[in-house]
Amino acid sequence: MNEDIKEVLYSKQQIEEVSKKIGVQLTNDYADKKPLVICVLKGAVLFMADIIRKIDTYVEIDFMDVSSYGEATVSSGEVKIIKDLDVPVEGRDILIVEDIIDTGKTLQCLVNLLKHRKAASVKICTLLDKPERRMEGIIPDYVGFQVPNEFVVGYGLDYKGMYRNLPYVGILKSEVYENN
Numbered sequence: 039m040n041e042d043i044k045e046v047l048y049s050k051q052q053i054e055e056v057s058k059k060i061g062v063q064l065t066n067d068y069a070d071k072k073p074l075v076i077c078v079l080k081g082a083v084l085f086m087a088d089i090i091r092k093i094d095t096y097v098e099i100d101f102m103d104v105s106s107y108g109e110a111t112v113s114s115g116e117v118k119i120i121k122d123l124d125v126p127v128e129g130r131d132i133l134i135v136e137d138i139i140d141t142g143k144t145l146q147c148l149v150n151l152l153k154h155r156k157a158a159s160v161k162i163c164t165l166l167d168k169p170e171r172r173m174e175g176i177i178p179d180y181v182g183f184q185v186p187n188e189f190v191v192g193y194g195l196d197y198k199g200m201y202r203n204l205p206y207v208g209i210l211k212s213e214v215y216e217n218n
């Protein structure tokens with residue numbers, strides 16, 4: 039699996055440090071709020087587990103499964119809701135946790151939905167931001183790292199369902215997806 043990686047961008051230790059730093063900010067920003075923290079499945083699972091353990095105040099968690107990539111390396115542009123939230127969001131302060139913001143289509147759709155359902159506030163926390171490819175006006179509130187315009191995998195991010203379990207974020211060799 040490691041031989042498919044062209045370059046390691048962020049190590050486990052760098053990710054640990056950045057989630058600690060964001061955790062301190064979130065603890066301050068949500069000190070008197072009891073937010074509902076939403077994990078966008080499946081990619082955000084690892085970062086979500088890190089982040090919530092670094093927020094030192096009351097939080098509730100829930101999960102949503104949306105998908106726009108399927109087996110591709112480019113967004114289909116169509117965002118499908120595969121699993122909706124279990125709890126109502128009306129009046130809640132929402133923190134969405136993502137692994138990556140690429141075109142922004144997934145989050146644009148989610149933010150619109152949560153606002154339509156009358157959330158009190160909606161903020162975004164993402165491990166990775168790839169601003170070069172943005173097609174929507176989504177600006178995350180908390181960002182781990184900005185990544186170059188490359189297809190990255192690891193730490194939750196996949197290609198065809200694989201590589202999510204890599205303990206780091208790396209650039210996938212292009213021959214892996216060009217030959218598939």
Ligand SMILES: O=P(O)(O)OC[C@H]1O[C@H](OP(=O)(O)OP(=O)(O)O)[C@H](O)[C@@H]1O
Pocket residue numbers: 078079080081082104105106107108113136137138139140141142143144145195196
């Ligand atoms: O900004 P965008 O261009 O919309 O891309 C970002 C989204 O794409 C990926 O999810 P994917 O649909 O691949 O589902 P997964 O998390 O299950 O891999 C990623 O986890 C984000 O949710």
Ligand code: HPA
Pocket residue numbers: 107138140188189190191195196197
């Ligand atoms: O660079 C990426 N890697 C994996 N999944 C993704 N979904 C959007 N961008 C990416």
Ligand SMILES: [Mg+2]
Pocket residue numbers: 081107108195196
């Ligand atoms: Mg994916």
